[in-house]
Amino acid sequence: MYSNSLHFKFTLLAxxxxxxxxxxxxxxxxxxxxxxxxxxQLWPEKDVKIKPFLIDNANSQLAENIGIEEVYALxxxxxxxxxxxxxxxASKFDVFDLALFYDTNLLIKSMKVLEYxxxxxxxxxxxxxxxxxxxxxxxxxIRLNDDIQGISGATISCESATKGAKDITVFMNKLVKDx
Amino acid sequence: xxHKLFLVAFMALxxxxxxxxxxxxxxxxxxxxxxxxxxxxKNRVTMGMYAEIDYNQQFGDSVKHAGNLDAHxxxxxxxxxxxxxxxxxxxxxxxxxxxxxxxxxxxxxxxxDKLNVKGGMLLIPMGIINEYHEPTIRNGVxxxxxxxxxxxxxWREIGLGISGNFNNASLAYQLYIVxxxxxxxxxxxxxxxxxxxxxxxxxxxxxxxxxxxxxxxxYYGIPGLKIGLxxxxxxxxxxxxxxxxxxxxxxxxxxxxxxxxxxxxxxxARYRYKNFTAxxxxxxxxxxxxxxxxxxxxxxxxxALLGFYVEAAYDFWPMIANNTNHSLTPFVRIEKYNTQQKxxxxxxxxxxxxxxxxxxxxxxxISPGAVVKADYQMLVNKVPNSNAVNMFNMGIGIWF
Numbered sequence: 001m002y003s004n005s006l007h008f009k010f011t012l013l014a015x016x017x018x019x020x021x022x023x024x025x026x027x028x029x030x031x032x033x034x035x036x037x038x039x040x041q042l043w044p045e046k047d048v049k050i051k052p053f054l055i056d057n058a059n060s061q062l063a064e065n066i067g068i069e070e071v072y073a074l075x076x077x078x079x080x081x082x083x084x085x086x087x088x089x090a091s092k093f094d095v096f097d098l099a100l101f102y103d104t105n106l107l108i109k110s111m112k113v114l115e116y117x118x119x120x121x122x123x124x125x126x127x128x129x130x131x132x133x134x135x136x137x138x139x140x141x142i143r144l145n146d147d148i149q150g151i152s153g154a155t156i157s158c159e160s161a162t163k164g165a166k167d168i169t170v171f172m173n174k175l176v177k178d179x
Numbered sequence: 180x181x182h183k184l185f186l187v188a189f190m191a192l193x194x195x196x197x198x199x200x201x202x203x204x205x206x207x208x209x210x211x212x213x214x215x216x217x218x219x220x221k222n223r224v225t226m227g228m229y230a231e232i233d234y235n236q237q238f239g240d241s242v243k244h245a246g247n248l249d250a251h252x253x254x255x256x257x258x259x260x261x262x263x264x265x266x267x268x269x270x271x272x273x274x275x276x277x278x279x280x281x282x283x284x285x286x287x288x289x290x291x292d293k294l295n296v297k298g299g300m301l302l303i304p305m306g307i308i309n310e311y312h313e314p315t316i317r318n319g320v321x322x323x324x325x326x327x328x329x330x331x332x333x334w335r336e337i338g339l340g341i342s343g344n345f346n347n348a349s350l351a352y353q354l355y356i357v358x359x360x361x362x363x364x365x366x367x368x369x370x371x372x373x374x375x376x377x378x379x380x381x382x383x384x385x386x387x388x389x390x391x392x393x394x395x396x397x398y399y400g401i402p403g404l405k406i407g408l409x410x411x412x413x414x415x416x417x418x419x420x421x422x423x424x425x426x427x428x429x430x431x432x433x434x435x436x437x438x439x440x441x442x443x444x445x446x447x448a449r450y451r452y453k454n455f456t457a458x459x460x461x462x463x464x465x466x467x468x469x470x471x472x473x474x475x476x477x478x479x480x481x482x483a484l485l486g487f488y489v490e491a492a493y494d495f496w497p498m499i500a501n502n503t504n505h506s507l508t509p510f511v512r513i514e515k516y517n518t519q520q521k522x523x524x525x526x527x528x529x530x531x532x533x534x535x536x537x538x539x540x541x542x543x544x545i546s547p548g549a550v551v552k553a554d555y556q557m558l559v560n561k562v563p564n565s566n567a568v569n570m571f572n573m574g575i576g577i578w579f
Binding site: 129 | 225227258260263264266268287289292295297307310311316342343344346347349351397399400401402403405449451452453454458503547
């Protein structure tokens with residue numbers, strides 16, 4: 001009976017917690033569509049699936065601090081092809097959602113803006129701008145006006161996205177390779 | 180046991196919902212300050228500010244000049260996010276300490292990346308500075324004079340329209356129907372000395388007789404470069420038609436003299452490569468009916484206004500220390516502008532309106548949001564035998 005009531009309380013607490021703070025779980029379906037489209041572009045021959053990748057307790061606070069919503073492993077026929085990180089960073093008045101795709105060496109294969117909410121600064125979603133991140137890894141600066149060129153009028157969003165890409169690349173090396 | 184668990188969970192849900200609805204109800208009885216402090220509301224409200232406090236000193240000629248210290252602009256920004264798609268944005272401006280204006284106030288509904296629908300008080304997208312004028316994102320204590328005399332920044336009117344990004348093509352567009360300048364409200368508003376500047380209605384009990392069209396297209400497909408093309412078209416607003424019978428040809432024609440048709444075109448470019456930045460603007464505005472307007476109002480508005488500037492700057496801080504938070508940026512800018520670029524009535528030409536400026540100075544960014552600036556302006560006009568006016572300016576600028 002004791003354990004049951006504890007179970008009760010825990011369930012209750014968990015539910016209240018989830019209702020109060022929302023569940024930052026899997027990708028919204030509109031995002032999932034964009035992610036799948038990008039996976040098809042990156043590996044046209046393969047049927048790539050995303051699988052949630054566990055962030056251990058030691059790293060979860062850091063992940064939250066740098067805007068990570070979820071980390072996924074990219075898997076095809078039982079082979080790991082790389083990783084995908086779904087994260088949020090700030091624009092001027094709001095946050096926007098991005099996805100970073102990595103190969104197994106944790107070099108960036110692609111970055112995509114999944115949803116941009118503000119009216120200004122949407123230039124950050126430009127495919128030509130995002131191309132600059134391809135091939136970069138933990139040894140690169142990934143810094144605005146250094147190896148990444150910004151876009152006038154979208155400076156805040158470009159800065160956030162660039163900082164996000166840097167932080168997350170460093171984080172992924174820690175998480176996956178323990179570096 | 181299980182259905183008991185379910186019951187408790189269900190009750191928790193009910194309690195939770197009732198708490199939520201209670202919150203929603205009380206929101207309306209709370210004052211704004213309380214709302215800002217409510218945790219649940221925190222993510223919905225954005226506050227920000229930009230400010231510039233300036234010192235301007237004329238020097239270098241045979242007579243004495245007192246300087247000018249001015250808390251030029253203090254602008255408070257508030258944004259409220261109603262839903263994921265609907266946001267209200269406003270900027271409340273306190274100019275010269277005692278004048279209060281609204282710089283922007285609009286409701287934006289984002290349909291998707293390619294389409295925003297917005298309405299309210301909007302900034303007119305013309306050139307660079309009218310939309311991007313915060314002191315920390317431009318060089319020089321004062322705004323460029325082209326963005327004072329040709330584009331009357333901060334130019335904003337009430338209207339509605341659409342905007343969006345085509346990110347596959349690296350194109351952004353804005354298209355608005357807005358209220359225009361008032362050219363006549365018992366007296367003429369446009370003149371040679373400052374073009375359209377006195378005609379801005381700023382959304383304050385503004386008069387509308389003919390809506391105007393404002394549009395801008397920006398291309399950002401080349402890394403570091405942004406190129407803009409702006410257009411503004413329409414008739415000026417007037418009160419001269421008030422009470423006039425449309426069948427009365429004479430009175431209609433007389434009232435028509437209080438109106439000019441404006442067609443303004445702008446091209447702008449901003450470029451950054453590592454620590455080097457450059458930008459430029461070219462604005463040309465054509466006015467129809469100026470002969471009748473100037474005669475009717477006794478003013479001296481040009482048939483065409485023209486202005487352009489180019490500016491280059493280099494951030495030397497990375498050479499001093501590899502701390503990217505700071506920036507030490509000297510710049511140089513040349514400006515050429517004339518509010519009477521074209522004039523049929525030669526007697527109204529004033530060479531003082533045909534001007535050339537050289538501006539050079541230095542900015543030290545303590546952080547990207549806080550800057551200390553100093554510069555020198557040499558202001559020259561085409562009046563024969565006139566001397567250049569020398570200005571020394573200093574200022575601080577902040578933005579958060």
